[in-house]
Amino acid sequence: MQIATHATQPIDGQKPGTSGLRKKTRVFMQPHYLENFVQSVFDGIGGVTGKTLVVGGDGRYFNDRAVQVILRMAAANGAAKVVVGQDGLLSTPAASNVIRKRATDGGIILSASHNPGGPDEDFGIKFNTPNGGPAPEEVTERIFVATTALTEYKILESTDIQLDTLGETSLGAMTVEVIDAVADYAALMADLFDFDAIRALFASGFTMRFDAMHAVTGPYAKAILEDTLGAPVGTVMNGVPSPTFGGGHPDPNPVWAHDLMDIMMADNAPHFGAASDGDGDRNMILGRGTYVTPSDSLALLAAKAHLAPGYADGLAGVARSMPTSAAVDRVAEALGIECFETPTGWKFFGSLLDAGRATLCGEESAGTGSNHVREKDGLWAVLLWLNILAATKQSVAELLKFHWAQYGRNYYSRHDYEGVDAGQAADMMAALRDKLPELPGQTISGITVTAADEFAYTDPVDGSVSSGQGLRILFEGGSRIVLRLSGTGTVGATLRVYLESYEPDPDRQSQDPQQALGPVISAAQALANITHYTGRNVPDVRT
Numbered sequence: 001m002q003i004a005t006h007a008t009q010p011i012d013g014q015k016p017g018t019s020g021l022r023k024k025t026r027v028f029m030q031p032h033y034l035e036n037f038v039q040s041v042f043d044g045i046g047g048v049t050g051k052t053l054v055v056g057g058d059g060r061y062f063n064d065r066a067v068q069v070i071l072r073m074a075a076a077n078g079a080a081k082v083v084v085g086q087d088g089l090l091s092t093p094a095a096s097n098v099i100r101k102r103a104t105d106g107g108i109i110l111s112a113s114h115n116p117g118g119p120d121e122d123f124g125i126k127f128n129t130p131n132g133g134p135a136p137e138e139v140t141e142r143i144f145v146a147t148t149a150l151t152e153y154k155i156l157e158s159t160d161i162q163l164d165t166l167g168e169t170s171l172g173a174m175t176v177e178v179i180d181a182v183a184d185y186a187a188l189m190a191d192l193f194d195f196d197a198i199r200a201l202f203a204s205g206f207t208m209r210f211d212a213m214h215a216v217t218g219p220y221a222k223a224i225l226e227d228t229l230g231a232p233v234g235t236v237m238n239g240v241p242s243p244t245f246g247g248g249h250p251d252p253n254p255v256w257a258h259d260l261m262d263i264m265m266a267d268n269a270p271h272f273g274a275a276s277d278g279d280g281d282r283n284m285i286l287g288r289g290t291y292v293t294p295s296d297s298l299a300l301l302a303a304k305a306h307l308a309p310g311y312a313d314g315l316a317g318v319a320r321s322m323p324t325s326a327a328v329d330r331v332a333e334a335l336g337i338e339c340f341e342t343p344t345g346w347k348f349f350g351s352l353l354d355a356g357r358a359t360l361c362g363e364e365s366a367g368t369g370s371n372h373v374r375e376k377d378g379l380w381a382v383l384l385w386l387n388i389l390a391a392t393k394q395s396v397a398e399l400l401k402f403h404w405a406q407y408g409r410n411y412y413s414r415h416d417y418e419g420v421d422a423g424q425a426a427d428m429m430a431a432l433r434d435k436l437p438e439l440p441g442q443t444i445s446g447i448t449v450t451a452a453d454e455f456a457y458t459d460p461v462d463g464s465v466s467s468g469q470g471l472r473i474l475f476e477g478g479s480r481i482v483l484r485l486s487g488t489g490t491v492g493a494t495l496r497v498y499l500e501s502y503e504p505d506p507d508r509q510s511q512d513p514q515q516a517l518g519p520v521i522s523a524a525q526a527l528a529n530i531t532h533y534t535g536r537n538v539p540d541v542r543t
């Protein structure tokens with residue numbers, strides 16, 4: 001087998017965003033595109049000579065081809081070993097676990113998360129560092145700089161490597177170890193949660209539906225929920241991973257997981273419902289007739305995590321992304337633990353988790369996780385909920401009601417405007433940014449601004465600074481508007497408007513969120529002139 005060195009040129013736009021490099025699949029399929037980026041990852045992390053890497057992806061279209069290219073490039077670049085999930089599959093949290101458990105030098109995860117898959121849909125690739133977490137900005141910047149100066153890449157000339165059989169093979173001088181994608185992860189979950197209590201819950205007739213959305217968590221959910229915990233066969237729906245996610249949009253929210261929503265909102269619905277996304281790091285939580293917002297889920301999990309054996313000693317602290325509602329802040333205050341507010345994206349939680357400052361983290365975008373890995377983890381959140389349901393014997397609706405009665409309710413919604421003209425979106429943000437200093441004291445749609453700024457974050461552990469992380473306008477009484485542009489979109493700009501208000505009175509905690517948020521929604525429209533800049537009267541997605 002020969003190592004070929006191909007001359008190449010830098011390709012524009014290979015800048016990793018919120019979660020690695022995401023582009024249309026056909027862009028990745030262009031000659032040299034993937035190879036250029038992979039070589040830049042290797043160069044950006046100081047080469048891979050003698051290193052061990054983990055590789056796997058969510059099984060979307062082009063996953064199989066990309067894994068083969070990465071293996072051959074790793075071999076040509078002198079890597080000692082690559083650990084790869086069977087058939088090239090690994091959920092994002094499972095990859096994070098393997099990277100950590102085997103003390104490797106990091107890993108490459110292939111996924112565009114909750115974005116659809118297929119030749120005309122999205123593909124993505126990201127590098128995770130040896131702590132198992134997404135590369136921090138300083139590393140992604142080095143990778144990006146490498147993409148702009150690349151002159152050649154190295155690849156081993158070989159036929160495809162068999163990835164369907166477990167065990168070790170050689171690729172040139174490199175070892176390829178194909179592992180069971182589920183086993184290590186399932187063992188970790190068994191350590192954290194009271195599987196006997198959950199087993200007893202299912203045995204008592206408790207019913208659940210888990211929608212894997214034709215994505216990577218199907219095999220994980222079947223192995224853990226059905227085979228280990230005794231949930232009836234059929235509990236997991238859409239459980240076979242497909243390269244196009246069955247033609248769907250593997251995003252676990254009420255809009256895209258509508259089949260599950262219909263089941264859970266019907267008469268005689270199961271007791272519990274959940275869904276996970278393309279690569280298994282996001283989750284949606286439902287009870288019979290009840291939708292739990294991700295922000296509320298984080299708060300409730302923080303309040304009750306001690307009921308699970310893995311968290312019985314309590315939490316060191318909690319962290320949430322800035323746009324996530326302040327519900328968890330109230331729990332942290334009651335528990336007397338630290339609460340951190342970070343920019344959007346899981347990578348900012350890594351240093352807090354590594355330093356032992358935070359145990360639980362979460363984002364409003366359906367991401368929740370803990371210090372067990374360095375990624376958010378959909379199935380983990382589902383299992384922690386199950387553990388809490390088993391320990392309290394309360395329903396999801398009761399748990400939520402009692403939680404709000406104790407801490408107050410943070411009404412919350414996110415409005416997305418997708419595929420907006422990038423120039424118009426930038427103009428809108430610039431115009432609002434200019435207005436921020438004059439807003440405090442003004443009353444808009446009946447609510448008074450107390451503060452307005454552009455969010456910047458100084459990491460309390462390593463001192464790194466991230467600026468330009470979203471515009472926020474705070475109002476009296478705990479209401480808030482946040483506006484930011486997505487860093488994961490692949491077409492035009494996606495404007496995200498995050499809306500929140502606080503209701504301490506239990507008698508006023510069962511309103512429709514869009515209605516309760518009425519004044520905040522009109523204030524956002526008035527302040528940012530959203531219709532003018534986007535040309536839309538209504539958002540494309542409301543979560």
Ligand code: G1P
Pocket residue numbers: 018019113321344345346363364365367485486487488489496
């Ligand atoms: C989105 C979410 C963010 C999440 C990221 C990766 O990023 O908003 O919370 O960490 O996907 O899953 P955005 O498109 O807003 O930049």
Ligand code: ZN
Pocket residue numbers: 092112113114277278279280281282
């Ligand atoms: Zn994801």
